[in-house]
Amino acid sequence: MIDPRSILLRLGGIAVLLAVLAAGHAPATAQEGGGVAPPGSSTIHIVQRDENLFRIALQYGTTVEAIAAFNGIADVRVIAVGQRLLIPNAQTGASGVLVTHTVAPGDSLSELVARYHTTIEALAEANNLSNPALLYIGQRLIVPQGAGAGAQPAGSAPGxxxxxxxxxxxxxxxxxxxxxxxxxxxxxxxxxxxxxxxxxxxxxxxxxxxxxxxxLPYPLLDAQFQPLPAAQGKTLGLRLVTDGAAQISGAFMGRPLRFATHDASQHAAVFGISALAQPGIYPLTLTIDAANGQRTEITLRVQVESGGYAAEQIVLAAEQDSLLDPALTGVEDEAVARVMGGFTTQRHFDGMMGLPSAGAITSQFGTRRSYNHGALSTFHSGTDFGAGPGAPIIAPAAGVVALTEALSVRGNATIIDHGWGVYSGFWHQAEIKVKVGDVVTPGQVIGLVGSTGRSTGPHLHWELWVGGAQVDPMQWVQQSFP
Ligand SMILES: [Zn+2]
Structure with missing residues (x-):
């Protein structure tokens, strides 16, 4: 998706796009639009999702009219993703530097205008905002920094x-x-x-x-969500600070948000977003009960992005067909969901998780699946590791063993409760090495790789549930929560 001629520099939450010019690289076809090549260097820009001519003109320090004339564009509102535009007289410099800002909880347009020394009008135009008052958390805004120095109204000096x-x-x-x-x-x-x-x-x-x-609405003093934007099949970590002691409850995407509180005013939660959730903007509601009895209800708008998952067909041998019997899988699924959809208040996980197997990853989380050419109604609910039969399975984080059982579909299965609604499942084991109630430490051998249950060969399927939803376990190997 990234324009090969752009360099993406990530500075904290802010990404800076620098346009690198292909000087003097104007192809002959540029003349087809009927325009006349202006003097100086030109470059080709491939239109990306969410771009419009205004943004592109800003990026290269030129004008919408110049690009339209040079490319024979009759209607400046109509450009297509992937379309190649020849940019005349492309500039780098102050106005060619584009900053993108990902909207965080509490951001308001007036604050962004002050922070980036721009104007509401420039922000609205650059981002096609029909109602600039309605930002949502996770929204990526293009910030036209210093866009037309004269456009800055009086009274918008730094502050x-x-x-x-x-x-x-x-x-x-x-x-x-x-x-x-x-x-x-x-x-x-x-x-x-x-x-x-x-x-x-x-x-x-x-x-x-x-x-x-x-x-932020009082009594919230600080709110941090990470990572933003939130995405299908990913975990969203939330940290809130209240002015004084409070209890917080909440809901998001039809499920409860359960907060753990420490030092009376610090609140944290982890929330799993279903891999099959529709991308869109969802309300996240918070109910804050302060120690003085005052109740505050807050609704934040949070964007959930596509997880970009692939799709695959799986054909099972005839003798395994009985394993697709909904009556059989349904009972087992419910039993697993009952355990993994739980919530215990003690947090055992601490920092990033480790890998549960030394084997190579053979199948990613989230891939849409259809069995025996049925509908793409399910997805791969964990990460598969290809390891030899009998290879050790290692606890990726501390926890308490919540289930060990020989299941029809999942084979020899172990579930570990990591606390705060975070559960790991390990399926298809040859042998289980722990029992219910055992406290496990990170790195401890908890079982051996096998091919029991609905499996086509020896491998470990590691599944992670957060707040009742199956999420990508590898996110927890790459970052810590909340
Ligand atoms: Zn699997």
Missing amino acids: TVHSVRPGQNIYRLAVQYGIPVNALVEANQLAWPAPLFFGQTLRIPGVSAPERATG
Whole structure:
């Protein structure tokens, strides 16, 4: 998906796209559009998803009109993904640098405008925002930094934005930010005396924007979701900080969000997104019960992206067909879901997980599957490791053994409870080396690789459930949660 002539630099949550020019690389076909090649260097741009001519013009420091004329485009609203555009007089420089910003909890357009020294109009146009007030968490915004210096309205000089909370007044804010009251009044064109209201957004002149999101609804002081955007079949980690002691409950995609609280005001949760969930924007609701009895309901809009999973056909031998009998698989599936959909409050996992087998990965999580040419209604629910029969199976993280059983489809099966609704399953084992209630440590041998149950050869199937959904276990090998 990445334009081969672009270099993607990741700086924390911010990706900077630098356009690299193919100087003097204008093909003869450029003339077909009827335009005349302007002097100077040109480059070819391949249109990516979510791009429009405005963005592309901004990226190369040129104009929509120039690109349209040079490429014979009659309707500037109509360009196609994959279309090759010849960019005349492509520039690098201040306006050729594109910053993308992934919207985090608490981000508001006014705060982004202040942080990136741009305008609401430029942000809206660059991102086709029909309603700029409705951002969603995980949204990737193109930020036209310094887009047309003259476009910056008066009063949008560098500064930060403050969302007024109960009990705050202009004097307290002046003290908090160490600036004169007059400066606050002038920067926000407030009438005097200047009563403030809850939720009012004030520009704080001369104070650089904080690293983290501001503007969260009180009593939330901080909210971090990672990774963003959230995706099908992936785990979303949430960390919230409240102003004082509170209990938090919540819901997302029709399932509960269960938070663990420590130090009274720090709250964390891990949430598994179904691999079959429809990509889209979903409400995430939080109910915050403060120690003083005050209840706050908050709804955040969170984007869930496609996981980009492949599809495959699996043909089973005739004697294995009975294993597809829904009556048989249904009972076993329910028994497994009952254990792996649980929740225990003690957290055993700590940091990134290890690999449960030294074998090579032979099948990824998430691949859409159809059995014997049926519909693509299921997906590969774990990660397969190709290891020889009898090879050791290793606990990827600490936990408590919640199930050991010989099952028809999954074969010799072990389930480990890692706490906070995180469960590992290990299927098709030749031998199980632990028993229910055992406390296991990371790296401990818990069984041996085999080919029991519905299996076409010796391998380990490692399955991970988070909050009642099967998720990609390899995400937990690559990052720590929450
Ligand atoms: Zn598998």
